[in-house]
Amino acid sequence: MNKLKKKYESLGFVEALVAIMIVGVSSVVLMEIAVNTMQNTIQNEVIDTMTQYAVEGAEMAQQISDRDLQSNDTQLFPEPIEGTTVCYRFVSEVDSETNRLIFSFAKNTENTFIQYSENEQRNNYKEEALIEEEGELFRIFCLEPSSGEENFVIGRVIIGQRYSDGSITKGNAVKDYSYLTVIKR
Numbered sequence: 001m002n003k004l005k006k007k008y009e010s011l012g013f014v015e016a017l018v019a020i021m022i023v024g025v026s027s028v029v030l031m032e033i034a035v036n037t038m039q040n041t042i043q044n045e046v047i048d049t050m051t052q053y054a055v056e057g058a059e060m061a062q063q064i065s066d067r068d069l070q071s072n073d074t075q076l077f078p079e080p081i082e083g084t085t086v087c088y089r090f091v092s093e094v095d096s097e098t099n100r101l102i103f104s105f106a107k108n109t110e111n112t113f114i115q116y117s118e119n120e121q122r123n124n125y126k127e128e129a130l131i132e133e134e135g136e137l138f139r140i141f142c143l144e145p146s147s148g149e150e151n152f153v154i155g156r157v158i159i160g161q162r163y164s165d166g167s168i169t170k171g172n173a174v175k176d177y178s179y180l181t182v183i184k185r
Contacts, residue, residue: 039171046174050159053131054179057139057157060090060103065153065183067102076104077185078113080143080153087116087142087158089129105141118142118158126162138162153183 061077068076078088088105095102106114106128116125118140129138137159144154157179160166164173 042172043169043174046161046172047177049134050137050174050177051179053134053137053139053159054157054177057090057141057159058155058179058181058183061141061155061157061181061183063102064104065185069185074111077183078105078115078143080145083145085118085142085144085156087118087125087140088113089116089125089138089140092132116140122160122166126160130162131159136161136163151185153185155181155183157181 065077078086080086090103091106092101092103094100108114125140126138129140131137131139138161140158142156142158144156158176159179160176161174166176169175
C-alpha cells in the first residue's frame, strides 16, 4: 500500500509539472499575439499619420502653385523637367500681413530651387525635409515628368521615417508612403 501511495504522489507531481508547462507555453503564445497586435496598431497609426501629412503636402503644393500663378515677379513653383522626376522640400514661414503660415519650396542663396533625386539623395532629404511638428517623419514633393498637358502637373508627395530605409514595413519601421496628386497650373 505504501508503494502504491508513493506511485500516485509521483504521478500527481508529474501532472502538476505538465500543467505548469502547458500554462507557460500558452502564456508565451498569448504574449506573442499581444506583441503582434500592438506592433500592428503602431504601424497603422504611423501609416495614418503619414497619409494625413501626404494629403496636407498635396494641398500645400496646390497653394504654392496658386500663389505662383498670381505672382508675376518670382517663380514659386518649379517647372517639370522633361523625362526625369525631381523632388523638392517644403519650407514654411509666417506671412507678416495676414499672420498666416505660408508654404514654399526651398531655394538656395542663388534663388534657385533645391532639387533632390528621389532615390539617390534620400540620406540628404530625410534629414533636411523633416516635418517640424513630427521630428521623425520627412516630406518631399516630387514632380513627375511632363505629360504634355500644360494646365496640370503630376506630383507625388513622399512621406517617410528618417530612421528607416523606407523599403519595407517591419517592426516599427514603415515603408515610405507615396501620394499621387494632380496640381492645377
